[in-house]
Amino acid sequence: MFEKLEKGLQKIVNPMAQKLSDNQSLKAVSAGFVKLMPITLGLVVFSIIGNLPITGFTDWLTDVGLMDSINAALTASTSIISIYVVFAIAYNFANNRNQSGITAGFISLAGFVLLIPQTVQAGKETVSALPISYMGSSGIVLALIISICVGHLYCYLCGKNVTFKMPSSVPPMVSESLEPIFVAMIIFGLLFIVRVGFSFTEFKNAADFVSKIVSKPLLAIGTSIPALIFVLFVSNVFWWFGIHPQTIQGPVSSVLYMMMLDNIDKFGNGKEMLYVLPLLVYLIAGIGGNGNTLGLLISMISAKSKRYKQMFKLALVPHIFNINEPLIFGMPIILNPFFFIPMTVNCVISGIIAWIYLSVVPFTYNPMMELLPWTTPVFVKYFLSGGIALLVLVLILVAVNTIIYYPFFKMADNEALKEEMAGE
Template sequence: MKTLENFLQKFIGPIAKVMSENDTIQSVAEGFMRTGPVTFGVCIFVILGNLPFTGYSDWLTSVGLKAHFDAIQNASLNILALYIAFTIGYSFAKRKGDNALSCGILSLLSFLIIIPQTVAGAEGDITAFNTTYLSGTGILVALIFAAIVGHMFHYLSQKGLKFNMPAGVPPMVSESFEPIFISMIIVGFAFLVRVGFGYTPYGNFINFFDQTIGAFIIKIGLSLPTIFLIYFLANLLWFFGIHPNTIYSAFVPLQMTLIMTNIADAQAGRPLTYLTITLVSMFASFGGNGNTIGLCLSMFTAKSQRYKQMLKLAFIPNLFNINEPLIFGMPVMLNPIFFIPMVFCNVVMGLIGLFATQIFTFTYNPAMSLLPWTTPFFVKAFLAGGFSLLVMVLILLVVNTLMYYPFFKIADKKAYEEEQFAKAGENIESVE
């Protein structure tokens, strides 16, 4: 255990430190978080517009509500790449101390320039933005261009290309004119990208990315081995005190691509492209990092006062996937007793869940992926797939508890003996 800890601190620790301090990586993470008002704001409406009941969609259409629910989705999730283009550019400039609003607008502008602006119609092409390019892998393209524009904006600002207005000009006017030359250069860059890829067989950059780099990233990143590896590494690092966001932040763009692709499939009446991965991810991870909900349930058998009190403190938060009280208070972190269940629980539960998907048929409403991460797992499972999915996660909860139980009993026995020894010492002192 000590050797493993030293290895992680020596080799993984510096990598995690670099990632946590890297402006680009942190801007991407912050940019996705800043889209929360969009995703959370429309969550309930997207769910109500896509409830998994037979005939429900036809009923919405018959009463004239379907088009209005779809309008909310089209204005939010189906153009999420636009919001991301702005928020990442904004976040990067803010971290660098630049004009964040101007940088965000230029990131959005650049993305709109490089994507196709025509849609095939019955009587020829129509000038319009196709939502196909504004979601799915369009999110990754928006991310890339936001990062490029952010770096260009910062570099050009540092080179003194800001247009300085005379003293006395209102700040709003001065800030608007400040990036004139920088804007011209960035727009020129986006124009060259558009023209350059227009002469290739791909026709535009987003098609090129879709069919080459993007296809490779998605094939590798949205695969079951990668999902298992991410959960394993996240819990391993968390056990040794390195926050799992180091791992998860790099996966967020792919996760959003997965969610948007599944929602688009459901909206079009197609089978979900990433149904199996979505289900396995749900089966593998609930109750906080390390699936510590099983540890909480094990504590109902506690004999020691220490863990009886810990149960009162940690159980309710753990139902909402908040397990810091356990990780730091028990503690689970750096506690050799809980190394095996915390690090390997995700993998075991995910493999059992994967096996179940090969035998049973589960349905999943992808709109439920938009629910906040604090949604209790049993609520999300029932809303997403009904009783069959709920029963499956409850079975996995039993597996989760059984994995933690023998290790908890070791810790509880030790704590109980320490308490009895301390109590015996107090009795001796009182007699004397």
Template sequence: MEALERFLNKFIGPIAQKMNNSKFFSALAEAFMRTTPITLGIALLMIIGNFPISAWIDFLAKTGMNVHFNAALGATINLLSVYVTFNFAYIYSKKEGHDPLPAGLLAIGSFFLLMPQTIQTYTLEKTVTEFPAQVVVSASNNVEAFASNYTGGSGLFVAIMVGYFTAILYSFFIRKNLIIKMPDTVPSNVSESLSPAILSGIILALFFIVRVLFSFTPFGNIFEFITTLIQTPLQALTGSPIAIILIYTLANTLWFFGIHPNMVYGVVMPVMTANLLANMTAYQQHRELPYLTMAIVAFVCGNAFGGQGSTYGLVISMFTAKSERYKQLFKLAGPPVIFNVNEPLIFGMPLMLNPFFFIPMIASPLLMGSVAWGLLSILDFSKYNPLIALPWTTPAPIVMALKGGFNYLIIFFIVLCINILIWYPFFKMADRKEYELEQEIAQELTK
């Protein structure tokens, strides 16, 4: 244990510290975090519009209300890349000490500038009814529009790049004094809006050049280039349940030694988010979910079972506590864990750097994720609904019941039993040691 701790502190610790101090990673994490008002704000409508009752879904379809619920989704989740673009440029520029609003607006403008703005439509010319039947279609005029697949999950990598480079260029040009300085008599709102005019023109011109250059490639635009060569392979990698299990195991290992798991999540979360958005798009189009297994395994391995480390099983084991210390800690730290807030356990028990709990911290994602993966081959998840989104503090059984119905609840109860079995023997060892120590202290006091 000591050798492993020394290794992590020597090799992983400096990397984690550098990433924590990096404006790029801190701004990126905050950019996704600040989309919460959108992603959670739409949660109630998403639940109503996709409540897992067949009669309700049929009613919405017959009355045409499903179109309006889909529009609400399109204006929020399917525009996630746009929000991330703005947030990233805004937050990064703010960290650099500059007025962040122009940077955010420039990032959005640059993002849409890179995007294809026409969609080809087709018309039916004729249908041949004789066997074999044939349908003849012809291309019609192009329609000016932005494709929503670029504003959702498929555009996340471009969004990150555009937000980052816009902020970098914006800060660089400000340092080079490429701003218009207005007299003090000019109102501040006018001065602030005109001062970045020169650098704005340069930044937009640079992204215009990028757009033109990619138009001469076989991909046609930067979105297709990124999707084909970078995003799709990474999505396939993180779409693997084995990769998901290893990612969460690594995160728990680092967290045990005091290294925040954001070091791992900051790298893989954009790709995992793109996978989840791909599931939503496929569900809306009545197609098979491409990353169903990944979504379920990630949920089971992640923070949904009582926070980082899946501490539901630990809290349930604490019902049997004999030591006064753990009895009191159960009263204080137990209720928050129901809502996936387990910092009182991480730092108060503590779980961090506690040899008793190293194995359950590491084993939880390995065993729970593997069992959930195996159950997916037995249970029917054709009615799993990825559009239902709830706050991360929502207890796991509620989320699972709404998204996957009874079969998902089966996974919950089986995995919860495994989670308890993982934590129970190690908690009993820690509790026994603490109880014996309390008895020794009590005997000393009575002498």
């Protein structure tokens, strides 16, 4: 049965997975977000200090004059994240096509600034300034569109040799800077036309158009909790067949990143966060890594076979830090009929429990903790994120995951034990 299912799924999934993995735009987006980690993680210590769940601590920081500086550190990271995104993605796109990534990145960044409003209202007076509100999470979709379009156009024009050829006597540094001039002129000319075109519409600028027409429908799909649980389910089905879950989760990650940054922005400004429930359900439903294998690890405490006793020792420390590949490949779980059901249904059950729990139990949520490194142990992370309420939820889900995995693990363990006894 599993062999037929495997062959059928591979015929459908493998070509799609290959196309997604080869897609230049998705590669650039993924690499671009990864390159932002030094900024977000480098400043995460200020997020933790400024939002520790200790009564009176934040008031003390304000009294001694440190809170303004902490907020400035957060502004330097998440509040202007779109200007980092628009550069990083265009840079990676051009770099992957053996073109000048730094030039494409700067053109993309300048194009982003060209398309957002450049004035702000200060009372009755209009002041020339770049509104920071367009450079945070609300500008990410526009940043994605500009960076990908500029990346494509830059590489296409360079490939057609639409460049300013310099004599060989000119130093390489000068030549590399001047050669893309015609390419930059063409791209900026097109972006200028876009800006002028939007000025005659009811939106007045491209940023508001994207926010109202593109971002909201995209977020509406991404904030559907059943849809997010389904994404986790399909990801784990793929992973069981050996197809990396990033194939499915990759396109969703940009929407989740937008939701996270929007929560952080609202939290920092004392406003109501809009995407707490869907984001938390998605993240907590997948605790223990893809396949929710923390429950499997705990089940392995009862192992009787030498094989799984040794595997438990090897997988324990990595799994504490959310690294579950030793279990995925060491058991192995991939294409192992014993673990197909628990690996694929755990996230669905966890997602439903988390959805109900978070809808009923009151809790406070600090979205800044989502900036913690992904290797932060889940018990630590969610205690810092939401105190006792979220920690209790994590403990409940780990217990449920363990209950689901345990009978299937015992079957696998008994089988391994029989093989070991027969081989003695």
